[in-house]
Each structure stands twice: as C-alpha cells, then as structure tokens.
Amino acid sequence: MYGKILVPLDESQRSEAILPHAENLARHGETQLVLASVVEPQARSTIIDLNREKEVRFQPRRIEQTERYLTGWRNRLRDRSIASDILVLSGTATDGILHAVEQLQPDLLAMCSHGRTGLARAFHGSVAAGVFNRVQCPLLLVRAQTEVRQASNDRILVALDGSQRAEAILPHAQEVARRYGAQLTLLRVLRTNYQTAAEIGLDEPFEETATANDLFDRVGGHQEAERVRDAQHYLRSWHDTLRERGFAAEARLLFGQPIEAIAAVADSIDADLIAMTSHGQSGWTQAFYGSVASGTLHRTARPLLLVRADG
Known part of the structure; x- marks a missing residue:
C-alpha cells in the first residue's frame, strides 16, 4: 500500500x-x-520591477x-x-x-x-x-520535536464514528498493523456535552432510566439506549472481523467530546499512532480537519494518520 x-x-x-x-x-x-x-x-x-525582472x-x-x-x-x-x-x-x-x-x-x-x-x-x-x-x-x-526520536507502531488507535466514510481508514490501519504486528484499538465516541469522557462496556446493558415519567424524557432515554446499543453492535462486529483476519484487536466505546476522548484513550493505551479519516458523519463533524483531526493534533503529541473520505 x-x-x-x-x-x-x-x-x-x-x-x-x-x-x-x-x-x-x-x-x-x-x-x-x-x-x-x-x-x-x-x-x-515584494514589488517587482516588470521592466527589469520577469520572474521570481x-x-x-x-x-x-x-x-x-x-x-x-x-x-x-x-x-x-x-x-x-x-x-x-x-x-x-x-x-x-x-x-x-x-x-x-x-x-x-x-x-x-x-x-x-x-x-x-x-x-x-x-x-x-x-x-x-x-x-x-x-x-x-x-508534531515537531526538538530532537529526533525513535518511532514504533506497536499500538494503533483507530477512531470511527459508525459511517462508511470513517471506515476508509481501516485498510490503512490494517496495513500498518500487518507490517508491525501491532494491536488495533477501535474507538467510537458518542458525542455528549460532558467534557469528561466516560466508557461503556461493549457487553454492558444500557437502558433508559426507569424514573423518567415525562414522555419526552422517556423518548429521549429510549433513543439514547438505541444509540448505545447500535454503537456496541457496530464495534463488536468490526472487532470480530479484525480478529478473524488475524489482527490483535480491542474495541472501546465512550461518551464525551471526540477530541478529549481520543486523547484520553490514546494516553491510556500509550498509542504509537492515531488513525482517522478526514470526514465522517455530519454529526461527528462537517469539517473534520478543522475540528477533530486538527484538535487531536494540537491535543496530543502522538503521530496522526489521516485519510480523506470524500463523498
């Protein structure tokens, strides 16, 4: 590749x-x-004298x-x-x-x-x-360092959002993992207004609150539970697919802000590389490079592999 x-x-x-x-x-x-x-x-x-200088x-x-x-x-x-x-x-x-x-x-x-x-x-x-x-x-x-450091790619964090466009990063992440024998950590972040990221187990049941009496609360809780269950199923499916292809893989699902969650998981697994696409769902971002990817580059000193996903 x-x-x-x-x-x-x-x-x-x-x-x-x-x-x-x-x-x-x-x-x-x-x-x-x-x-x-x-x-x-x-x-x-500078101002160029066109009578004397025809080119830079x-x-x-x-x-x-x-x-x-x-x-x-x-x-x-x-x-x-x-x-x-x-x-x-x-x-x-x-x-x-x-x-x-x-x-x-x-x-x-x-x-x-x-x-x-x-x-x-x-x-x-x-x-x-x-x-x-x-x-x-x-x-x-x-990110530039004052000294050149040795590089490795033993642990690769792959940020996904559930869209096919975001999945454009997966062939590249698999290629790097194959070259290095690296472990792939799949990450999906369900965006919330909370700054602190909270993890949800892939097999952990998530149900709407039983104390919600208001109709809107019940509808909102049901939609949130559906969102979590869909994300859990999505990550389990890709996790199993990668394992079947011979890769060492794990999957993480978090609530929170994408940039902070990506940085937190990257730190927790000591990722050597963060891989993501430039565009995903509109709910994740409409200008990925201007927000999540650029923000991640500013937030962490870890290398970032970006793949455009147009369309």
Whole structure:
C-alpha cells in the first residue's frame, strides 16, 4: 500500500522529526522514500520591477545547499538499507509540496506539523490545511520535536464514528498493523456535552432510566439506549472481523467530546499512532480537519494518520 512515501523537509531539525516514522514504514515493507525540499524565493513579498525582472529569482547557492542537505540524508538512509530519492522544488511551501504530490503520486505524504519559520508561521492555517484539503493521498502528521526520536507502531488507535466514510481508514490501519504486528484499538465516541469522557462496556446493558415519567424524557432515554446499543453492535462486529483476519484487536466505546476522548484513550493505551479519516458523519463533524483531526493534533503529541473520505 505504501510503495512510495513523499517526505517534505525544510532543513530544520524540527522537520526531521518525521524521518524515524517514514524510515520505520520503509523498513517494514518494500517502500521508497522521496525526500523533498522547497526552495522559496529570495523575497516572498515584494514589488517587482516588470521592466527589469520577469520572474521570481532564486539563489543558486540556496538550491545547491538544499541539494547537499537532501543528498546527505539519502546517503544516511542508504547506509541503513533504505531506498530513497531526492527532489528539490521552487516556490512557496504549499505549492511546492502540492506540485510534488501531483508529479509523484505518492501512496503517503509524511510531514511534520511545524518546521522552520518558512513553514512554521502559519502551518495549520496555510501549509497543512492547504496541502491536506487539496491532496487525495493519505497524510501522516507528526508534531515537531526538538530532537529526533525513535518511532514504533506497536499500538494503533483507530477512531470511527459508525459511517462508511470513517471506515476508509481501516485498510490503512490494517496495513500498518500487518507490517508491525501491532494491536488495533477501535474507538467510537458518542458525542455528549460532558467534557469528561466516560466508557461503556461493549457487553454492558444500557437502558433508559426507569424514573423518567415525562414522555419526552422517556423518548429521549429510549433513543439514547438505541444509540448505545447500535454503537456496541457496530464495534463488536468490526472487532470480530479484525480478529478473524488475524489482527490483535480491542474495541472501546465512550461518551464525551471526540477530541478529549481520543486523547484520553490514546494516553491510556500509550498509542504509537492515531488513525482517522478526514470526514465522517455530519454529526461527528462537517469539517473534520478543522475540528477533530486538527484538535487531536494540537491535543496530543502522538503521530496522526489521516485519510480523506470524500463523498
């Protein structure tokens, strides 16, 4: 599934936090890494004299420096028996990455959430959102660390909401789990107004309250009980399916706010990776990247695997 992984770098140590994760995926399968860097114009915002300058200028030394940087990483990866290639692009960070995606058609785009100033100024508002909203390939996002750490994928948390669109993440989660022999934890969160997440057992009966005398209370309680029973059945079904396919799997059902619940479960199982789709049911979110996925990335330092689920 991940035969080619595009890895944008900006020559900063922070952006290199993605490399252990990309290298690990490559090591566990027949995968080629493409290390890419965007050389931005000398002046990102200036008035150009059209009589003298017909195009934005780039410093040749800057291009050579970028090529040396990427070549250095390619050599290091080669010494570790990881196949890689390099790509130097010109333009703005977002446009350069999008151009690389269009030309290379990678199976996965792996990048850090913040890099040096060129990427960090408004990454979530421009580069990350701009890239993710305009590419179809899956995206692996890792929050930048001050030092490059070793990566593993022994425990994968998979966020679902009961919709077919959310299930688009499952083939990717299974692929990673198969490569690493990882355990999959399926999570469904039933949204409530309570900030603190509360777990419901998959086999735990949930009935409407017996003290509800008002008709609206009884109807509301019945609907809530139905919602819980449907979610329990849904998770049990996927749990059993994954076990039949040979995966180590468990399932968790929670009441609460999706972002807080995802972060809480990720912490409780010490997840190495959180996997989810960019869009699910409208009840979960209508702009998933702008809310749950982005909020999860801000809420936890754990890597996030995002797959678009259009339609």
